Amino acid sequence: METRRDVFQAIADPTRRAIIQMIAKEPLNLKSVAGHFPVSRPAISKHIRILTECGLITIHKQGRDHYCNANLSSLREASEWINQYRKFWNDKLDALENLLNNDH
Amino acid sequence: METRRDVFQAIADPTRRAIIQMIAKEPLNLKSVAGHFPVSRPAISKHIRILTECGLITIHKQGRDHYCNANLSSLREASEWINQYRKFWNDKLDALENLLNNDH
């Protein structure tokens, strides 16, 4: 649990995707996050750490509560990688591709 | 190497992303694919199997050659999951979101 830590790997785990989904709506402390899953607090703590390490969330301490905030801009890398293959499932590519290309 | 096999996990591995990138350009047999990586043929064979199992590639046998063809429409699921968070890195969201919503 120490090595290769990138966005693709971070979102490969369904629990971590669910965590992202939750805190994208509103910041939550670890206890609130853990309350929604059938696993222990330490397990969630580890997921949070992984998400933090690749920049997908940031922690804001407020007393003893550690609030997790979504900071999903590092998903951009994954989005761009996937969207380059958009033609494989989307016919209305042209207009979209132009938009995407104007982003950077 | 038997269980949970989904698109997110399939693209989590950098070697598999590179394989996808190669065969998205043109179908290649396993030997050609393996030639680009510093790992053995059996290792590539396993990656190919994983990609096949989640539908990202299909194999077309031509004599003793097994040609890998990209069939990346199952990336759509991952694309949609990621793109729902596009607002985290993209300001020009409105026009894009309209486009994406028209897709389905």
Next chain:
DNA sequence: TATTTGAGTAACCACTTGGTTATATATTAT
């Protein structure tokens, strides 16, 4: 001050992952 609460960490565990080498099978070439 003593106790409870939220979170992190350490040590551990079973399973998975990505790799290896050796072997088998089918197809092509000599």
Next chain:
DNA sequence: ATAATATATAACCAAGTGGTTACTCAAATA
């Protein structure tokens, strides 16, 4: 027919993953 080639599979292995329980520490509360 024999040899070479392309691929798959089996058996194995080290390291990584996702989880656990037990413990510690800091902050809030009684």
